[in-house]
Amino acid sequence: MIKKVQLPLQTMNLVVGFMVWVIISSLIPFISEDITIPPERLAMVTAVPVVLGSILRIPMGYYANMFGARIIFLISFILLLFPVFYISEASSFTDLIIGGLFLGIGGAVFSVGVTSLPKYYPKEKHGLVNGIYGAGNIGTAITTFSTPLIATQIGWSATVKLFLVLLIVFALLNFFFGDRHETKVKTPILEQIKSVYKNEKLWFFSLFYFITFGSFVAFTIYLPNFLVNNFGLEKVDAGMRTAGFIAVATFLRPVGGWLGDRLQPLLLLIGTFFIYTVAAIVLAFSPSIGLYTVGSLAIAVSAGIGNGVIFKLVPFYFNKQAGIVNGIVSMMGGLGGFFPPIMLSIIFSLTGQYSIGFMLLSQVALASLVLVVWMYYQDRLLLAGEVFNSTGQGILVTDTSGNIRTVNPAFSKLTGFEKEEVIGQNPSIMKSGKQTSEFYRNMWKEIKEKDMWQGEIWNKRKNGEEYLQWLNISAVKDDTGEVVRYVGTFTDITSEYNKKSGF
Incomplete structure (x- = not known):
């Protein structure tokens, strides 16, 4: 009362x-x-x-x-x-x-x-x-x-x-x-x-x-x-x-x-x-x-x-x-x-x-x-x-030349690379070598045409361990329609792949 x-x-x-x-x-x-x-x-x-x-x-x-x-x-x-x-x-x-x-x-x-x-x-x-x-x-x-x-x-x-x-x-x-x-x-x-x-x-x-x-x-x-x-x-x-x-x-x-x-x-x-x-x-x-x-x-x-x-x-x-x-x-x-x-x-x-x-x-x-x-x-x-900073997906942002401008904490957790180690680098430092050059040409062709691409891709962590990502890449444009950066978001789907493959 x-x-x-x-x-x-x-x-x-x-x-x-x-x-x-x-x-x-x-x-x-x-x-x-x-x-x-x-x-x-x-x-x-x-x-x-x-x-x-x-x-x-x-x-x-x-x-x-x-x-x-x-x-x-x-x-x-x-x-x-x-x-x-x-x-x-x-x-x-x-x-x-x-x-x-x-x-x-x-x-x-x-x-x-x-x-x-x-x-x-x-x-x-x-x-x-x-x-x-x-x-x-x-x-x-x-x-x-x-x-x-x-x-x-x-x-x-x-x-x-x-x-x-x-x-x-x-x-x-x-x-x-x-x-x-x-x-x-x-x-x-x-x-x-x-x-x-x-x-x-x-x-x-x-x-x-x-x-x-x-x-x-x-x-x-x-x-x-x-x-x-x-x-x-x-x-x-x-x-x-x-x-x-x-x-x-x-x-x-x-x-x-x-x-x-x-x-x-x-x-x-x-x-x-x-x-x-x-x-x-x-x-x-x-x-x-x-x-x-x-x-x-x-x-x-x-x-x-x-x-x-x-x-x-x-x-x-x-x-x-x-x-x-x-x-x-x-x-x-x-x-x-x-x-x-x-x-x-x-x-x-x-x-x-x-x-x-x-x-x-x-x-x-x-x-x-x-x-x-x-x-x-x-x-x-x-x-x-x-x-x-709080999302569970790894995020990396690059300029139009493909150089990494920033990454989020989940990126470091998933890849083992700290932010300071990758700033200014090309995402190719994480290549596993499993994808062919043709794969990457088709991927970037689709990004140029549709402003985005998504799919599975094998990459490797800092310690050399290979893992399977589900990767989304999107082009970010300014008011004039010019591409100013690319944003990639990814998750580790290795465990799902292993289950399907019977490992």
Whole structure:
């Protein structure tokens, strides 16, 4: 029973953590009426909770593996009581910075669930499970939509205090319903980091999540104030539009995970970053509110699907180090939400417009698109290499002059010749002498006419032992129809021959 409630419980934990994480950004139009915040520091106030919420994701993912999700969620919600109360009593810019920094704990809990939940499900469901859990970032939409409505009735300070009740309730739920017997992994953190930091896929996934989740966070914390100041919208209207952006991205996150379970995840990321690139270019031209809405929703679609797909890929490539890798990748995603608002503010103060900032986003998305395409074809080459190296048939590849270019391990096992001994040699070094010159002329005549030949042929091993092969030779052509190499595959059929001959 306890194991069955982990997915809904941990998803709701994430909802609450993300609700708390964006308290300041969702209420900043109200807070700024009571607390003087210099315009050039406004982005800093809204972005600062992202800092700790990003950096803490590495230890959170690691300790979730070590102690279990129940303990980490419980401690996190207790710790969040203090900054929430402190912010509700804030009276200065410094108070908001200090309190906001520790609100980051709410965003850091993300890496707890993506580390814990895959333990309860088979690998083919990890994309959907992590996608459902990741949909907990709807918490940012709930706060962004609801707090302006509540604050207009009871004030922003009392609105913040309501979150104290929510945190206490969920601390108790985790105490009673969290899984006390979750599988623990206690590999030292430095040992886990050493085992993954040289893997290029870790840093590629970090970059991809930096963009997909980073833009989600950046738009979440930036849109409310941006829509009020740039388009003159009412605060409640701006909050509702931002909530719509969050809702689209959140709903599509489990869809992205589900699609990642069924389709090629890297192809999905190619589509994601293509849309990102185009949408960011649209936003760069400072469009009307209508086009700005279309561009923002396109980014929401891409962010949602991309976020779901990436956390399908992480446990697929890093099964044994999922905790630490989830922490690193999700940290980079959080930091991706910290820098854009600050960068946009600096660019606006220097140029009076946001175009350059959005154009930079399009260029980073385009670079990511190129990297994903490269990863996709590298994976295909790796798969081909695995097939080449693991097949039980001997394989040799020659150039058009008949010189051996490469062989597979099965070739060496069957013939006794090591790869280094035959590279650059002609396959004739294995001739047994049993076939006549006429045999070889007919064989190559058929290859020239039909691009392939197959049949029985006697050859000899390195030790001089003769054996019978079933040999297939195929011509490989380029796009122009020219033969560029020949591939021979063979098996040892000597035992079958001996049985038929009565030996």
